Amino acid sequence: MADDPLEGKNPHNGHFAAGNRFWEARASCGPKPKFAKPDDLWNACVEYFKWVDDNPLIEKKLVSFQGVSTIEALPKMRAMTIGALCTFLDIRHATWNEWRKSRDDLADVIEKVDAVIFAQKFEGAAADMLNGSIIARDLGLADKREHTGAGGGPIQTVTTSMTPQEAAEAYAATLHNHKG
Numbered sequence: 001m002a003d004d005p006l007e008g009k010n011p012h013n014g015h016f017a018a019g020n021r022f023w024e025a026r027a028s029c030g031p032k033p034k035f036a037k038p039d040d041l042w043n044a045c046v047e048y049f050k051w052v053d054d055n056p057l058i059e060k061k062l063v064s065f066q067g068v069s070t071i072e073a074l075p076k077m078r079a080m081t082i083g084a085l086c087t088f089l090d091i092r093h094a095t096w097n098e099w100r101k102s103r104d105d106l107a108d109v110i111e112k113v114d115a116v117i118f119a120q121k122f123e124g125a126a127a128d129m130l131n132g133s134i135i136a137r138d139l140g141l142a143d144k145r146e147h148t149g150a151g152g153g154p155i156q157t158v159t160t161s162m163t164p165q166e167a168a169e170a171y172a173a174t175l176h177n178h179k180g
Contacts, residue, residue, distance in 0.1 A: 034091060038109045041089075045113050048088040052078050052120075077129040080117045 035041035056075035063072045086093045099106050121139060124130035135141075149155040 034089075035106065038106055041106055042109045042112070044089055045085065045109070045116075048085050049080065049116065049120075051088065052080050052084075077124050079124060079130050079135065080120045082114075082117065085113070085117070 035044065055078065057078050059074045059076050060071050061074050063070055082096060083093055086096050089096075096110075100110055103110075118139060121130060121135045122141075125132040125135035
């Protein structure tokens, strides 16, 4: 009787007979990896991409036409994020980051997913479908300008507490340092 759950066990105490070491057959401790193969992870990520596309955010707008006002639903692009992807995949963000470092088998998929999410955000912002300022900061594309004085030094300021002679000298020093 191969389907008997007690097969191999002592019927009096329920313990396995000596020599039954089934627990050693397991390759590793803990549960099997959630995504054992790269294709499994990629297919799940594609499901997320499709879900984002199929489930835009809805903005309610008051629209008036010929004196009649109605509230209309306006679909708006939903930005993809790694955080939302992790929620969709039912994993922690820390798990995704750990896979980045430790799962060489998933490296190509993770890189491709990062590229898809980057492109979706960038193109959405470029088309003015997403807030460009928020997306630029998120993607690390924020325009940064450093303001310094001559030669990279501190900015010289002219204040009202300076005498006209001091202000002229400070201004001249700035010009001199800027040329040199």
